Amino acid sequence: MKRYGMTLMVVFGILALMGLLMPSPAPAARVVKIGVIYPLTGGAAAAGRELRAGAELAAEIANGVMADLPMTMAKNSGIKSLGGAKIKLIFKDHEGNPTLGADLAKKLILDDKVDGILGCYHSSVTKTVSAVCEQYGVPMINGTSTSPALTKRGFKWFWRTTPHDRWFTKDLFELLKGLTEGKVRGVKAVPKKDIINLASACEKTEWGSHVSRLIEGLAKEYGFKLRKSLLYAAKAADLSSEVRSLKAARPDVMLFASYTSDAILMVKTLKAQKANPKIIWGQDAGFEKPEFRNTLGGDIVGILTRTVFLPKVVEIKAIAGKVNALYKKKTGNDLGGASARAFTGLQTWVHVLEKAGSTKPADIQKAANSIKIPGKELVVPWAGIKFSTSGEELGQNVLGSGLIGQYQKGKDGKVGLEIVYPFDVSSADMIFPFPGY
Amino acid sequence: MDILVGSLAAGILIGMVLALVAIGLTIIFGVMDIVNFAHGEFLMIGMYTGLLTAQGMGIDPLFTLPFAAVVGFLLGVICYYGFVKFLLRGPMVAQLLGTFGLMLFLRNVALLVFGSEDRAVHSGILVGRSFEVGMGVVIPATKLAAAGLSVVAFVTVWMLMNRTKVGKALTATALNSQGARYMGIPTDRMNALAWGIGAASVTIAGALIVNFWSVNPFVGLLFTMIAFAIVALGGFGSVPGAFFAGLVVGIITEIPGIWDFFTYTFNLDWMSRVPMTSFKYMWVYLAYFVIMVVRPRGLFGWKY
Numbered sequence: 001m002k003r004y005g006m007t008l009m010v011v012f013g014i015l016a017l018m019g020l021l022m023p024s025p026a027p028a029a030r031v032v033k034i035g036v037i038y039p040l041t042g043g044a045a046a047a048g049r050e051l052r053a054g055a056e057l058a059a060e061i062a063n064g065v066m067a068d069l070p071m072t073m074a075k076n077s078g079i080k081s082l083g084g085a086k087i088k089l090i091f092k093d094h095e096g097n098p099t100l101g102a103d104l105a106k107k108l109i110l111d112d113k114v115d116g117i118l119g120c121y122h123s124s125v126t127k128t129v130s131a132v133c134e135q136y137g138v139p140m141i142n143g144t145s146t147s148p149a150l151t152k153r154g155f156k157w158f159w160r161t162t163p164h165d166r167w168f169t170k171d172l173f174e175l176l177k178g179l180t181e182g183k184v185r186g187v188k189a190v191p192k193k194d195i196i197n198l199a200s201a202c203e204k205t206e207w208g209s210h211v212s213r214l215i216e217g218l219a220k221e222y223g224f225k226l227r228k229s230l231l232y233a234a235k236a237a238d239l240s241s242e243v244r245s246l247k248a249a250r251p252d253v254m255l256f257a258s259y260t261s262d263a264i265l266m267v268k269t270l271k272a273q274k275a276n277p278k279i280i281w282g283q284d285a286g287f288e289k290p291e292f293r294n295t296l297g298g299d300i301v302g303i304l305t306r307t308v309f310l311p312k313v314v315e316i317k318a319i320a321g322k323v324n325a326l327y328k329k330k331t332g333n334d335l336g337g338a339s340a341r342a343f344t345g346l347q348t349w350v351h352v353l354e355k356a357g358s359t360k361p362a363d364i365q366k367a368a369n370s371i372k373i374p375g376k377e378l379v380v381p382w383a384g385i386k387f388s389t390s391g392e393e394l395g396q397n398v399l400g401s402g403l404i405g406q407y408q409k410g411k412d413g414k415v416g417l418e419i420v421y422p423f424d425v426s427s428a429d430m431i432f433p434f435p436g437y
Numbered sequence: 438m439d440i441l442v443g444s445l446a447a448g449i450l451i452g453m454v455l456a457l458v459a460i461g462l463t464i465i466f467g468v469m470d471i472v473n474f475a476h477g478e479f480l481m482i483g484m485y486t487g488l489l490t491a492q493g494m495g496i497d498p499l500f501t502l503p504f505a506a507v508v509g510f511l512l513g514v515i516c517y518y519g520f521v522k523f524l525l526r527g528p529m530v531a532q533l534l535g536t537f538g539l540m541l542f543l544r545n546v547a548l549l550v551f552g553s554e555d556r557a558v559h560s561g562i563l564v565g566r567s568f569e570v571g572m573g574v575v576i577p578a579t580k581l582a583a584a585g586l587s588v589v590a591f592v593t594v595w596m597l598m599n600r601t602k603v604g605k606a607l608t609a610t611a612l613n614s615q616g617a618r619y620m621g622i623p624t625d626r627m628n629a630l631a632w633g634i635g636a637a638s639v640t641i642a643g644a645l646i647v648n649f650w651s652v653n654p655f656v657g658l659l660f661t662m663i664a665f666a667i668v669a670l671g672g673f674g675s676v677p678g679a680f681f682a683g684l685v686v687g688i689i690t691e692i693p694g695i696w697d698f699f700t701y702t703f704n705l706d707w708m709s710r711v712p713m714t715s716f717k718y719m720w721v722y723l724a725y726f727v728i729m730v731v732r733p734r735g736l737f738g739w740k741y
Contacts, residue, residue, distance in 0.1 A: 204715070230714050237555070237650040237659075240447065240577070241693050242714045248440045248697040249709070261555040265651060268559075272567050272577040272649075295559055 031088045032079060032359055034349055035108030037101055037119035037129055038342075040093035044121065047338045051121060051144065052091060053331045054342030057323070059087045062350045069322055071377055073350045081357035087350065090114060094125050101125035105132040115359040116140065118345050121338070123147035123207070130158045139364045141352070143345025144338060147207065148214075151388075151396040157361070159368050159387050161348050162341050163400035165207070165283070168306045169214040171402045172281055173222040175304075175421045176253065179432070184420065186429020195278055198226045199251035201242055201266070202283075203234035203258055211257035211283050227251055234262045243269045257283040264295050271299055271437040278433035279304065281404075288337065293407070293415055299437040300407045301415060307403050309340040310417050312427040313381050320379040340379050348373065348385055368395075375399070381425055406430055439573035440701065444694025446576055452687020453584040457591050457642040458660055459667035459679045461635035464598070467674030468611045468631035471521065474536040476664055477657025478543035479636045483509055483643020484652040485547065488556055497561045498648050499582060505644035506637045513636025517629040525628075540657070547654035557651035564648065583645035590641050594634060595676050607631060611674065659718070666725035671737050678737030689720045 036055055039048040058073075063086045066074040078084040090112050094101035101120055108114045109132070117133055117140040120126045126145040133140040134155050141159050142150065148164040175184070182189030200215045202208035209231055219226040228249035232242050239262070246254060254277045258266055263286025270280070280303045286292055287305035311334050314321045323343065324335045335343070348371075353359070356367035373385040383399040405417030408428055418428035462476045473479075486505045491498040516539065524535040558564055563578040570576055598604040609617040610627040618624045650656070667686050671678025693713035700708035728735060 228709060230712055232714065235555075235653075235655075237652065237656055240580075240649070241444075241691065241717055244440070244443060244447065244694050245697050245714050248694070248701055250701075261557070261651060265557065268557075272575075272579075274567060274569065274575045 030083065030085045032082065032085050032116075032353055033088050033090060033112060033114040034346070035090050035092065035105070035112060035114035035117045035119075036346075037092045037094050037104050037108070037117065037125070039096045039121055039125075040091065042095040042097075044096055047121060048093070050331075050333070050336055050339040051342040053327065054335070054339030055089060055118060055346045057327055057330055057339075058343045058346035058350070059089050061323075061326070062087050062346075070319055071347075073347060073354075076354075079350065079353045081354050082359070085353075087346075087353075089118075089346075094120055094122075094129075096122050096125065098122075098124045098128040102128040102132050105129045106136075109133070109136050109138050114138070115353075116349060116364065118143065118342075118349060121145060123150060126150055130155060133157050137361050139352075139361055139368065141345055141349055141368075143341045143348070147210070151393045154394055156394070157365065159348075159395040159397075161345055161385055161397045161400065162308065163382075163397070163402055165211055166214055167400065168283060168402040169211060169218055171306060171404055171421060172255070172304075173218045173224070175404055176224065176279075177222060178421070178423060183423050184430050184432070185423065185426040187432045190432070192223075195252045196223075196225050197249070197251045198224050198253045198255060199228040199246045199249045199277075200226065200255040200257075201230050201232055201246055202256065203262060204231035205234065207285075208234070208257040215255055224253075232262070234259045236262065236265075239265050239269045240273065242266075243273045243275060247273060247275045251277050253277055253279040253281065255281050255283070256287070258286040260286040260289045260291055263287050263289075263292055267292075267296055267300060267303070276434065276436050280434055281305070284308075284337075288405075288417075298409070298415060301409055302407065302431045302434040302436075304404055304406050304420065305417070307405050307417065308337040309335060309380055310403060310405050310419060311335075312405075312417065312419050313340075313379075313403070313425075316419075316425050316427065317379070317381060319376065320381075323379045335379065344378055344380050344385075347378070351377075351385075381422075438698075440694060441698040442572060443574045444691040444698065445688065446570075446574060447580070447694070448688035448691035449684055450576070450580045450584040450687070451690065452684035453587045453591075454580075454642055454645055454683075455663055455667060455687055456680045456683025457587040457645075458639055459664040459671070459683055460591060460594055460676060461637075461639035461642075462664045463668045463671070463674055463676065463679045464594070464607075464631055464638070465635040466668065468607055469521075469525075469628055471524075471532050471536065473539075473635070474533070474661065475516075475540040475543055475657075476639060477659070477661030478540050478547070479509060479512060479639045479657075480643040480646070480660045481547060481652065481654060481657040482512060482543065483640030484647040484650070484656065485551060485643075486640060487644030487647040488558060488652060491558060491561070497563075498558050498644065499561065499563065499586075501644050502586065502641055505640040509637035509640025509643075510633040512640070513632035513634070514629050516636070517632040521632065522625070522628075540661075544654050544657065551654060553653060553655075555651040555653045558647055561648065577649065579648040583648055586645055587642065590638060591680060594638055597634065598676060603630065663718070663721060666721050666728075669725055669735055670728050672735030675735065675737035678735060682736065686721055686724070689724055690717050692720045693717050 038051045062073045065077050078086045092104040120129050121144045123145040134157050139157050143161045146164045148166045178184050179190045180192045202212040282305040284306050314324045327335050352368045356363040369389045375384040385397050386399050388396050388398050404421035406420045408418045420430040465473050483505045486508045487501045490501040490504045524532045566578040568576050606622045610624045614624050667682045671682030696713045
């Protein structure tokens, strides 16, 4: 018995030693580092918080297993093709400053040795950061910057998932076209002559003046008459002569690209001047902000705004509802345009890494250029994600699309946005013409 | 036609308010020969006074005028005794730079206290209301009230300057301060009074303007420029000149509307392409420039 005992002990001892010496059967999961550059402080800090939470949630889903979430990245723990490597996000704050953004990108690349970059919200910062990435040959995915110029620079290391301003403006003209063809839910076909006259007022920095030019070009393309097109300073304290000038053009449709305080002032002035066009449309930004709704209340019923994500999407798209529930648990808020797109940006990173099966920049580049993520994987209401690899635009997602929402009074008496475009996901009958204030 | 009438009406209404903005500048200059660069900042403080009293006390912004007047008067008097009085001992350039410094100081204090974001009045008896006077001409109620009250304030100041003993003493100080002192007029107090009245009239204008303009700490500069143009046009030191010039400048800011009238009356495509509204203040500065070159003492100027 004693000898058996000795033998057993020796065997155990050897086993124990082997256990210590032998590498664990699953190799220690390595980490994929993604540098995330967002405006976490400064004027856009509120958006920055949303963006950060969206990206963090996507990383949590990718790193864990959530069986009830019908998403590929929720099924595996980490990146399967990289041996279950986990995503590690390194956040940096660019404060809305393009120069700081470029410095941070250099730091992430040289000091933190990140495998890729995600960011940066402000188009101006994305511009400088992507230039740094291009210089160092580090892949960058952008989820939330909408200046069309970003993907027109022929960059080989830059991919953008969000649609840009040209698409959004085109959506509007598709909606107008749909109105004349009777495609809009709850509205009978409107003769084109009733909505042919347009007038636009855009704020005069890079974004607004660009939208203004887009409206001009698309109006011609779709056969509408742009009777007046003016630019104004977003800081202007008074817009009455602008509004009178718009009114003088007797437009059927008024189009705006405004930031927050000027959007509010514009609608107030329109009301004071009793301007009653048939359609009022805002290009996101100010027209979508909570302040806009809170300040103007019932006056905005009937106003349209383009957007990328609405709480209504959650009701139509089951997957968005599930992610929204997780997001709400994490932050207490519903998903918004910024958070949903940041989530999608990181999700795209996960898919690209999964496909690449490597963190070598060249492999990631190859994977990104050939990736196709179907729309059913996404929380945003797009057909999917597929980047253009040739032609005028490089790295732009060609399957994205925007939404047009209309402020309507809900059953609870609160004013909220209902989807009126795309027509197949509309959540309510469109109010046409604009009912007045 | 409605475009033309609407623009002219809007121009005259805003012109009346601008006249009240300019009168303070012209009084201070008339009495003391000091150009007050901080004038627009006084207006900004008037706007914040109107806005914050209205929001804090829950009253309509139109009823905050007495508060604005008191705040303005005190501000003017404090600025005089605490600061301007000492500048008078220095050369002319010290006075210029001094009020310029006052402008920067007030603006940055406002930035510190109120923050940089735009604020606006969103509720009130008249806010958002307007009258349709026929032919499609729409006149916002806030502007009509502001113009009317401006005229009342303007007439009050004019009466004070021309029909009272204090006004005579002020005028005497303005004409010959040394002589006035020999006649027993306390010129120092008269100077303080000029600053008080000047500042009070512009803060009242501010409290009226905040009914339809949003306010931020930088709003003053635009009004300083416009006030300078009005005072130059009307003549430095002239009260009726300020009123007349205010109306003219008000109509000048409506040149884009008049342009629109011709555009759509004659249906000229090239005219609709000119971004006139972007240049609406350019015409004011152009008028300022022309007046300075052609008639530096202004239309009603009596000094120099």
